[in-house]
Each structure stands twice: as C-alpha cells, then as structure tokens.
Amino acid sequence: MNRILIIGAGGVGRVVAHKCAQVADTFGDIHLASRTLSKCETIAAEVAKRTGRTITTHQVDADNVPELVALIREVKPAMVLHIALPYQDLTIMDACLEAGVHYLDTANYEPPDTARFEYKWQWAYQDRFQQAGLTALLGSGFDPGVTSVFAAHALKHHFSEIHTLDIVDVNAGSHGLPFATNFNPEINIREITAPCRHFEDGSFVETPAMSESCDFTCPGGVGTHRIYRMYHEELESLARHIPGLSTARFWMSFSENYLKHLEVLQNVGMTSIEPIDFEGRQVVPLQFLKAVLPKPEELGPRTKGHTCIGNIMSGPDKEGKPKTLYVYNICSHEAAFAETGAQAISYTTGVPAMIGAKMLLEGRWREPGVWNLEQLDPDPFMADLNQHGLPWQEETLEQNPFA
Numbered sequence: 001m002n003r004i005l006i007i008g009a010g011g012v013g014r015v016v017a018h019k020c021a022q023v024a025d026t027f028g029d030i031h032l033a034s035r036t037l038s039k040c041e042t043i044a045a046e047v048a049k050r051t052g053r054t055i056t057t058h059q060v061d062a063d064n065v066p067e068l069v070a071l072i073r074e075v076k077p078a079m080v081l082h083i084a085l086p087y088q089d090l091t092i093m094d095a096c097l098e099a100g101v102h103y104l105d106t107a108n109y110e111p112p113d114t115a116r117f118e119y120k121w122q123w124a125y126q127d128r129f130q131q132a133g134l135t136a137l138l139g140s141g142f143d144p145g146v147t148s149v150f151a152a153h154a155l156k157h158h159f160s161e162i163h164t165l166d167i168v169d170v171n172a173g174s175h176g177l178p179f180a181t182n183f184n185p186e187i188n189i190r191e192i193t194a195p196c197r198h199f200e201d202g203s204f205v206e207t208p209a210m211s212e213s214c215d216f217t218c219p220g221g222v223g224t225h226r227i228y229r230m231y232h233e234e235l236e237s238l239a240r241h242i243p244g245l246s247t248a249r250f251w252m253s254f255s256e257n258y259l260k261h262l263e264v265l266q267n268v269g270m271t272s273i274e275p276i277d278f279e280g281r282q283v284v285p286l287q288f289l290k291a292v293l294p295k296p297e298e299l300g301p302r303t304k305g306h307t308c309i310g311n312i313m314s315g316p317d318k319e320g321k322p323k324t325l326y327v328y329n330i331c332s333h334e335a336a337f338a339e340t341g342a343q344a345i346s347y348t349t350g351v352p353a354m355i356g357a358k359m360l361l362e363g364r365w366r367e368p369g370v371w372n373l374e375q376l377d378p379d380p381f382m383a384d385l386n387q388h389g390l391p392w393q394e395e396t397l398e399q400n401p402f403a
C-alpha cells in the first residue's frame with residue numbers, strides 16, 4: 001500500500017487530496033498536513049463526503065526541518081507531495097533526504113526576500129538525491145509541469161528539434177470580484193510584477209514587466225484575449241533540456257480590470273516585499289495585501305468560464321520539414337468546482353501533481369535524482385492527463401502566430 005503525505009491545504013492542496021482519493025489503487029493511505037490544521041480537516045471532511053475515503057490530518061510548520069522530519073518519520077510515507085509555498089521547497093527537500101522519502105513539488109524555490117524564481121538552489125540537490133536513491137520531481141503542476149511534458153511529447157513524437165516554444169496561459173474565467181488572484185496572492189503578484197525574462201537566440205533577455213503584449217485567439221470557442229509576455233520558471237529548465245531550442249517565451253492573459261487594480265496597488269506601494277515600520281511592527285505590504293484579498297480557495301463557487309493553456313512549438317519535423325504544433329488543454333471552472341470544490345487554476349495544478357506522484361509510485365518515473373518533467377518519458381503522463389480530467393488536444397498550425 002502506497003502511503004503519501006501531502007503538505008499544504010490551500011486551493012491546490014484541496015484538489016490534490018480529492019484527486020489522490022479518487023485513485024485508491026495507487027494512493028492507498030493519504031495524510032494531509034499544513035500550518036493550519038482546521039484547513040486540513042475541512043478538506044478531509046469534503047473528501048470523505050465525496051469519495052468515502054479517510055484522510056488523516058496533521059499540523060506542521062514546513063519552514064522547520066526537525067518538525068518535518070519528525071512528522072515524516074511518524075507517518076512513514078513513500079513520498080511527500082509539497083503543495084505549500086515555494087519558500088518551503090528547500091526545507092521539505094532537506095527533510096525528505098533526512099527521512100529517506102521521495103519528493104514532488106509544483107513551483108520552484110524563491111527566497112522570501114528576493115522575487116526571483118531560479119532552479120539553481122534545487123538543482124544543487126542532484127547528487128544528494130542520487131546518492132540516497134531518492135527521486136525529486138520539480139514543478140509537477142500545469143505550468144510548469146504539463147507544459148514541460150507537452151514539450152517532451154512534441155520532441156518525442158513530432159519534431160527532430162524544437163526551435164521556438166511559446167507557452168500561452170489564458171484564463172478566460174470570471175469570478176465577478178473587482179480584484180482577486182487565482183492562486184496564492186503573494187506568489188502570484190511577485191511573479192507578475194517581476195521583470196520579464198525570455199529566451200531569445202540562445203540567451204535570456206530582460207525587459208520591463210508586462211511591456212510586451214498581443215491578442216491571442218484560443219481554440220474551442222474560448223475567445224480572443226490579451227496576453228502579456230512574462231518570466232515563468234519552466235523557461236529556465238526548458239532552455240537547458242530541450243535540444244536546439246533558441247527562443248522560448250511565456251504569455252499569460254490578464255483582464256484590463258485586473259491590470260488597472262494591480263497598477264494602483266503598485267503605485268501606492270502595496271505590492272512591495274520590503275518590510276516597513278507600522279505602529280512599531282515590521283509589516284511586509286504584500287503580505288498585508290494578501291491578508292485582505294479574497295482567498296483563492298473561496299473563488300471556486302463564483303468562477304465561470306474556461307482556461308486554455310498550451311504550447312505552440314516550431315521546428316523541423318522527423319523528416320526535417322518545417323512544422324508548427326499546438327498542444328493544449330481547455331478546462332472548465334464550473335466542472336472543476338463540481339468535482340473538487342476548487343476553480344480551474346487550482347484544478348489544473350492539482351491534477352498534474354497527483355499524476356506526477358502516480359508516475360513515481362508506479363515506478364514509471366523512479367530514476368534517483370532531481371528532475372524537471374521534460375526530462376522524463378512523457379507517454380504515461382500524457383495518457384493519464386486524458387484519464388484524470390485534463391484531456392489534451394493537438395493540431396498542426398499553418399503558421400506560427402508568434403512568428
């Protein structure tokens with residue numbers, strides 16, 4: 001029986017708990033731990049109601065390695081699914097090494113005092129995981145995660161090399177609130193307000209945040225949306241692991257309303273991560289803002305519409321002829337909520353986290369070391385996306401819309 005320990009009981013943690021509970025053959029015994037025990041208990045009660053499965057809950061401070069090691073030794077899981085925040089990546093990796101269990105996350109490490117995602121800290125664990133005979137899967141969400149697997153799938157089945165890669169993440173859903181973020185507000189706003197870095201002619205180029213945009217028409221009636229070029233962590237690992245790649249960009253849609261609110265918040269200093277003195281206390285404005293914004297897990301019942309996330313890739317096909325391929329998934333916010341009680345942003349992250357864990361536990365992805373998903377065989381993961389709620393489609397395009 002495979003026992004797992006999920007850490008983090010936010011929007012994504014909820015989906016991971018539900019999806020793992022649905023796959024009883026692989027996930028025989030599920031434990032859920034987070035900073036706030038009551039959130040774990042709420043999720044466990046919902047999962048019991050929907051699936052009849054029991055989830056055991058725990059309280060843990062994932063910034064504290066000895067506390068984590070004690071919990072892992074008590075639970076004795078085969079692996080830890082880290083679904084808390086990027087700040088905890090290294091403490092949880094340390095605890096997994098010390099307690100001898102496999103590791104998975106959905107977002108790469110970012111130091112709390114510097115808004116800059118980079119893989120260097122986690123890649124530095126390669127030797128230690130290899131020597132311990134343990135596997136760490138980095139970035140098993142949608143982007144990164146599924147987008148990385150889409151690239152590996154395209155390279156395996158369609159291209160001899162991929163030269164340009166554009167990841168397009170459109171959220172065409174609406175929650176009807178003046179301003180809210182679809183996942184952790186602090187992480188989300190740090191990501192969006194950071195300078196853009198994209199990969200061009202074989203090196204990274206930095207431009208001001210949100211300075212490049214265009215309209216993109218999604219398939220499946222999802223509509224035309226304004227998308228903005230921004231930095232996203234998988235660009236770093238894809239540039240390293242996809243042979244022949246010379247240009248890689250990440251685009252995300254934002255509504256005018258969202259951008260207007262963000263601009264005002266930035267202008268008045270509310271998105272700053274520099275602590276300020278407030279009535280004798282040190283307060284980080286962005287953390288205060290997070291406390292007053294709607295919680296991502298509360299958006300589920302209000303969000304309508306679809307997400308459409310995928311990769312547009314160009315390069316020589318297996319015969320050397322030029323080809324452009326679009327691989328994508330369309331996910332309904334309402335269907336995600338009906339199934340798991342969470343909106344599609346949490347759903348599209350939580351399903352691939354479950355599938356990554358399934359790959360590891362079933363021994364399909366069990367090579368010791370630290371891996372980004374594009375380094376692994378995409379076929380079983382692609383098959384499971386179709387089975388577990390994120391069906392994908394692919395079409396050859398006449399022209400690359402970003403050319």
Ligand SMILES: NC(=O)c1ccc[n+]([C@@H]2O[C@H](COP(=O)([O-])OP(=O)(O)OC[C@H]3O[C@@H](n4cnc5c(N)ncnc54)[C@H](OP(=O)(O)O)[C@@H]3O)[C@@H](O)[C@H]2O)c1
Pocket residue numbers: 007008009010011012013033034035036039060061062063083084085086088106107139140141142143144145182183184185187296297345346348349
């Ligand atoms: N790859 C992708 O496609 C993708 C997409 C979206 C999100 N993500 C990532 O998914 C992760 C979860 O996002 P989310 O929207 O679910 O965030 P969230 O709703 O804020 O949930 C985060 C959870 O982590 C818990 N937590 C935070 N610090 C902790 C600590 N020190 N010890 C124990 N638990 C702690 C929180 O506890 P409290 O409730 O007590 O605060 C909360 O339950 C984030 O890392 C995010 O970057 C990845």
